[in-house]
Amino acid sequence: MKQIWTIAIREFRAFFDSLIAYFLITIFLGLTGLFTWLPVFNSDVFFNQQANMQPFFAIAYWAMFFFIPALSMRMLAEENKSGTLELLLTKDVTDWQVVLGKFVAVMLLVIVALLFSLPFYFTIAWLGPIDHGAVICGYLGIILMSAAYAGIGIFASSITSNQIVAFLLALLIGVMFLMVFGGLAASIGGTLGKVFNYMSISTHYESMSRGVLDTRDIFYFLSIAGLGLLLAETVLSKRKATH
Amino acid sequence: MNIVVENLTKTYGVQNAIDDISFEVKTGQIMGFLGPNGAGKTTTMKIITCFMAPTKGDVRVGEYSIKDEQEFIKKRIGYLPEHNPLYTDMPVIEYLTFTAKLQGVSKSDMNTQLKSMIALCGLDKEKHKQISELSKGYRQRVGLAQALIHDPEILILDEPTTGLDPNQIVEIRNLIKHIGEQKTVILSTHIMQEVEATCDRMMIINNGKIVADGAPTTIRKQAQGHEVLQICIEDGPSENILSGLQNLATVKSVDINPKNQNHFVIESINDESSKRAIFQLCVQNGWVITELVPVEKSMEDVFRKLTLN
Numbered sequence: 001m002k003q004i005w006t007i008a009i010r011e012f013r014a015f016f017d018s019l020i021a022y023f024l025i026t027i028f029l030g031l032t033g034l035f036t037w038l039p040v041f042n043s044d045v046f047f048n049q050q051a052n053m054q055p056f057f058a059i060a061y062w063a064m065f066f067f068i069p070a071l072s073m074r075m076l077a078e079e080n081k082s083g084t085l086e087l088l089l090t091k092d093v094t095d096w097q098v099v100l101g102k103f104v105a106v107m108l109l110v111i112v113a114l115l116f117s118l119p120f121y122f123t124i125a126w127l128g129p130i131d132h133g134a135v136i137c138g139y140l141g142i143i144l145m146s147a148a149y150a151g152i153g154i155f156a157s158s159i160t161s162n163q164i165v166a167f168l169l170a171l172l173i174g175v176m177f178l179m180v181f182g183g184l185a186a187s188i189g190g191t192l193g194k195v196f197n198y199m200s201i202s203t204h205y206e207s208m209s210r211g212v213l214d215t216r217d218i219f220y221f222l223s224i225a226g227l228g229l230l231l232a233e234t235v236l237s238k239r240k241a242t243h
Numbered sequence: 244m245n246i247v248v249e250n251l252t253k254t255y256g257v258q259n260a261i262d263d264i265s266f267e268v269k270t271g272q273i274m275g276f277l278g279p280n281g282a283g284k285t286t287t288m289k290i291i292t293c294f295m296a297p298t299k300g301d302v303r304v305g306e307y308s309i310k311d312e313q314e315f316i317k318k319r320i321g322y323l324p325e326h327n328p329l330y331t332d333m334p335v336i337e338y339l340t341f342t343a344k345l346q347g348v349s350k351s352d353m354n355t356q357l358k359s360m361i362a363l364c365g366l367d368k369e370k371h372k373q374i375s376e377l378s379k380g381y382r383q384r385v386g387l388a389q390a391l392i393h394d395p396e397i398l399i400l401d402e403p404t405t406g407l408d409p410n411q412i413v414e415i416r417n418l419i420k421h422i423g424e425q426k427t428v429i430l431s432t433h434i435m436q437e438v439e440a441t442c443d444r445m446m447i448i449n450n451g452k453i454v455a456d457g458a459p460t461t462i463r464k465q466a467q468g469h470e471v472l473q474i475c476i477e478d479g480p481s482e483n484i485l486s487g488l489q490n491l492a493t494v495k496s497v498d499i500n501p502k503n504q505n506h507f508v509i510e511s512i513n514d515e516s517s518k519r520a521i522f523q524l525c526v527q528n529g530w531v532i533t534e535l536v537p538v539e540k541s542m543e544d545v546f547r548k549l550t551l552n
Contacts, residue, residue: 006344010333017332083328090292090324091345092317240296 003093007101011075012108024070025113028063035059036120051128056120057138057209064110064146065178069170071109072153073163075102076232080161085236095236099154099229106150107143114139134211141208144221145201149174151228158232177201177224244305244319244396244427245269246291251300253286260286262451263300268444270396273423275442275459276431279550283451284431285325288399291429292322304397318347321390325401327383331375335366335385338374339392346393356392364388364418380411387418398422400430404437416441435543449550463545469495470511472518475534476525477505487524493517508538 015021035043036055043055079085088098124130149170156169178201185197197203204217246268253260261283268274276284289295291302293313301308307315330338339357348356361370364384369377374385383403390398403419404412412434419428420441432438438445439459447455447462455462476484481504488497488507493515500506511517518535525532540548 003345006341010330010341013337014330014332083324083326084330086289086294087322087324087328088345090294090317090320090322091342092314092347093345094314239294 003097004101004104007093007098008104008108011102011105015071015105015109020071021109021112024067024109025116028060028067028113029116031063032056032059032117033120045124045127051124051130053121053124053130053135053138054209056117057142060117060142061145061205061209064142064149065174066171067113068106068110068146068149069153069156069167069174071106072102072150072157072170073167074157075106075154076157077160077163077166080158089236089239095233098236099158099233102154103147103150103225103229106153107147110143110146110150114142131211137211137213138209140213141205141217144208144218145205148177148201148221148224148228151225151232152177153228155228155232155235158235246397246427246429247303248287248291249301249303251287251290251302252298253283253290253295254298259451261290261297261448264448264451264453265300266446266453266456268427268429270427271423271425272444273419273428273430273442275438275445276429276448277433277435277438277445277546278431278448282448282550284448285401287448288322288324288401288429288431292320292399293317318393319395320397320399321393321395323386323390323398323400323403325405327386329374329382329385329389332373334371334373335377336361336370338385339388342389343392346395348393356394360388360392363391363422365414380407383407383411383415387415391422396426398426398428398430400428402431402433404432404434412437435541435546447546447549454549455545463540468540469513470516470518471538472509472511472521473534473536473538474507474509474521474532475503475505476507476530477533479528479530481505483528484530487528488521491517491520491524493520506534 034040036053036059037044037046039047043058045051045055048055076085079088089095121135125132152173153166153170156173157163157166160166160169177199181196182200182202185193185200188196198220204220207214208217248264248266251261251264264283264287276287278284290297290309291304293309293316296309301310303309304316304319309316330341333341336357339360340353343353343356361367364387366381366384366388369381374382377385383406387400387403390400400419404415407415416437419430422428423441430441442459444457445455445459445462446453455465457465481499484505485497485499485507488494488509493511494517495510495512497510498508500508509517509521521535522532524530
């Protein structure tokens with residue numbers, strides 16, 4: 001456990017040293033703030049006349065889709081390229097600890113960004129009667145969805161030494177889950193359509209952002225996260241396999 | 244802690260990077276691994292440090308095998324890979340602390356270990372600088388420091404002096420010699436003098452196979468074969484000197500220097516020395532030896548001979 005934390009803290013610090021953390025948090029808060037508070041596309045709370053965080057969650061849904069691959073793209077791809085992964089794996093750490101450490105770092109930054117958005121929540125709560133349970137559930141939904149994206153992003157980073165490839169691959173896989181499956185579900189009926197519907201992120205996120213806490217949704221996001229991390233770990237341990 | 248390599252083979256596709264090699268490095272030895280590029284040195288080191296698995300064979304570090312006891316081995320090895328990869332976005336001290344934590348250095352020991360490593364590797368003035376700001380020589384020292392920070396019993400150094408200037412090379416070499424007094428060290432290099440200067444033992448590897456193994460002086464003598472002397476004899480007619488030398492029993496061949504008729508290169512027959520015979524010959528004829536230089540096969544020549552085939 002300690003090893004995971006040591007690696008996570010190093011990666012987390014690196015986010016801030018490279019300024020990427022500052023950029024992404026600013027962009028995240030800027031975008032979500034814009035759509036939540038200003039009459040752009042008539043989505044803001046004043047237009048909706050509802051005291052809820054729906055505008056925020058709707059934008060966060062898209063922001064995370066880009067935000068997280070941008071964070072994770074460097075994590076293993078750069079180590080592959082510079083050779084630091086080789087050195088890291090000869091230290092007293094397991095492949096799992098490396099992968100999980102990087103995952104924890106991404107999640108930590110996501111939580112920091114979300115913490116900065118709390119003033120939105122407090123302000124809306126002050127403006128009108130807000131359903132606190134729904135908001136908490138919505139935040140949970142973002143965190144879980146981010147976990148899934150992080151799993152995908154870290155896997156994408158593990159199979160290349162080029163950060164841009166890692167970023168694009170993570171986006172590509174994300175798009176499958178975000179839009180393609182949803183689209184297929186809409187046009188194909190029957191059992192296959194139901195399967196695609198279940199695999200689509202929008203299905204699960206929507207209910208969470210409205211305050212519905214369904215274990216199926218939690219299971220869904222955690223499965224994607226887990227699968228991504230498992231694949232990344234497999235890629236790392238392949239070099240240990242005799243062939 | 245000794246290292247025993249048993250019938251190690253690593254195949255990439257159809258090529259054998261290393262081909263059934265076996266050797267042992269005893270505790271406290273400094274072993275030099277020599278070989279042309281692509282010979283298999285780095286591959287062997289990557290296997291010993293548990294970075295990758297062999298196709299066949301085993302390595303035992305102490306009583307632990309790389310097959311199933313890697314955690315024990317990784318704790319006890321310090322590794323400096325080729326090209327010395329470092330996290331260039333971290334300050335030196337932070338990087339060393341990170342490495343130390345990963346290798347299990349406890350909080351209580353951390354400060355003492357850091358201080359001693361920084362002192363040992365001469366990093367005191369640079370310790371707060373970002374690694375990206377350091378020159379190659381200092382980066383190499385950081386690389387060495389991270390390999391030593393957890394006080395491992397074994398050091399594996401892949402080309403530790405590549406790219407350093409002559410002063411830095413001497414410093415790193417002395418550092419390695421100093422450290423090697425208590426630890427088992429395997430280092431790989433292209434530089435012959437390095438092996439002779441730092442190592443108790445050397446191995447030459449070529450095309451995945453070991454072609455020489457022993458103390459540097461022994462290997463040189465073995466490759467030497469016969470004695471070769473460069474000699475200048477004066478105060479006598481050149482043809483007489485030439486025929487006199489050629490008639491000596493221990494002399495195999497005599498070459499005369501076309502630019503200087505008094506200068507000869509004399510090769511003796513195997514295991515024989517012609518020095519005394521030549522001296523006696525000159526005394527008998529009243530000739531004067533003005534120069535007598537043994538031609539020693541340099542390590543470069545040994546290396547060439549064993550690896551160019």
